[in-house]
């Protein structure tokens with residue numbers, strides 16, 4: 300469903316993604332972890348068409364895509380951004396933010412869809428008439444997830460979707476993502492710095508360091524500590540340490 | 546006592562009536578590390594913001610006592626508050642990139658904040674900025690100095706905020722989700738840096754975080770918030786043995802790398818938690 304070959308992205312003369320390749324089958328989920336600043340968000344932004352200055356090959360559903368994307372693409376592919384505050388329009392109510400994708404794609408049953416999606420991300424219906432600044436950090440993040448889900452995309456690109464969420468809401472969102480994969484055959488790429496989260500949802504995990512994907516490992520091997528690259532081993536060790544009681 | 550909060554309440558007037566976001570929170574902090582955990586919307590950020598009087602305009606705030614460093618926050622004038630914010634107390638906000646100035650380069654922002662506290666020439670300040678960025682483990686700090694906030698990654702933005710807090714010598718550091726976007730290696734480094742500050746400079750720290758294992762390892766005490774109240778307060782190392790069903794429920798929701806669960810348990814909330 301998602302094919303990426305030798306993706307390179309540069310800003311000026313600074314190359315920040317240096318030949319990344321990955322493959323996610325339909326209904327599959329691929330996790331990306333790795334050092335802060337290693338290019339994870341940049342990969343997702345190139346995939347979602349937000350950054351045109353890349354080289355290599357990107358194909359969605361068997362079709363190669365160029366720098367520019369049409370409306371049909373955005374119906375199929377949605378992204379949840381790392382910074383939920385910046386990505387929500389400050390002067391639009393939550394209701395308006397959620398109805399917009401439905402209007403753009405000419406979808407019906409707006410009222411019912413908004414109610415359903417808010418329940419799915421565990422937000423009360425009352426937030427519909429608030430503005431983003433009137434919500435807590437985690438509530439804003441859930442609005443961003445709801446906006447991505449509402450037009451029923453086939454591919455979701457998730458950038459740290461649960462890092463602003465408390466563990467109870469995180470559990471609900473992770474269960475929802477697992478259900479959607481089962482129910483609707485949703486395909487996704489999940490970027491997170493939390494190894495437990497990534498290996499919970501993704502059978503395959505790519506590890507990035509300095510613009511390269513230095514290791515692709517199964518969640519099973521990651522759990523078992525069968526890591527190849529030192530960066531993967533270090534991330535795993537720190538994560539296991541924290542899981543031990545203090 | 547560095548911070549003394551008794552019966553803090555924060556409410557908002559909304560279309561449907563008054564919404565009480567913080568409902569009678571009390572705690573004290575000395576030179577120690579207090580963790581605040583609890584679900585989204587439980588009032589953690591508002592509690593911290595109330596202490597710096599950085600609340601939205603439509604917020605109503607009351608307390609039996611709200612003091613920081615001997616200053617009565619409810620009575621202090623705006624000038625006194627400016628003297629506290631950023632000087633006696635450092636605040637790392639939850640939306641780091643949003644709190645940076647979008648039209649000023651990273652290097653200049655860090656340098657300016659350094660100069661405000663330490664003085665010196667522009668050139669010295671810029672050198673200091675490079676050093677501060679290096680201390681928070683930003684790679685290639687000279688390059689990053691020339692970037693604008695929208696040009697840095699999420700975790701880099703968080704670290705820039707932390708670097709700006711390192712210049713003054715605050716008595717209290719309030720960190721709202723300071724490491725939520727950082728990978729484990731950088732997170733470990735930042736926590737070590739904060740640990741250093743607290744023990745060397747004898748500071749107090751309020752660490753707001755969703756990461757229960759992290760708080761349990763790093764802090765001295767933890768306050769668990771739910772629906773605007775503190776449900777229980779316990780010594781951080783004993784978090785795993787918490788008695789309150791809410792705290793136990795939160796711990797149960799965590800995915801684990803070493804002990805995978807097919808489906809995550811979710812929290813069932815009990816109205817009885819809010820009585821008494």
Ligand SMILES: Nc1ncnc2c1ncn2[C@@H]1O[C@H](COP(=O)(O)OP(=O)(O)OP(=O)(O)O)[C@@H](O)[C@H]1O
Nearest residue numbers: 310315335336337338339340341696697698699700
């Ligand atoms: N618009 C831009 N202009 C210049 N440099 C940029 C821009 N956007 C990103 N970069 C640089 O690209 C590199 C990778 O950034 P990216 O946001 O992809 O990292 P990341 O892996 O998502 O990190 P994090 O885990 O901290 O979110 C960083 O060094 C960043 O400074």
Ligand SMILES: Nc1ncnc2c1ncn2[C@@H]1O[C@H](COP(=O)(O)OP(=O)(O)OP(=O)(O)O)[C@@H](O)[C@H]1O
Nearest residue numbers: 433434435436437566585586587588589590591601
């Ligand atoms: N300006 C506002 N107007 C109305 N309600 C508000 C406003 N700001 C915050 N709230 C509400 O106050 C409650 C507490 O918010 P707060 O930001 O303290 O939560 P939090 O515990 O920090 O959550 P998170 O973990 O998601 O950041 C939330 O229900 C939020 O919707």
Ligand SMILES: [Mg+2]
Nearest residue numbers: 340381698699
């Ligand atoms: Mg990122």
Ligand SMILES: [Mg+2]
Nearest residue numbers: 435436590639
């Ligand atoms: Mg908050």
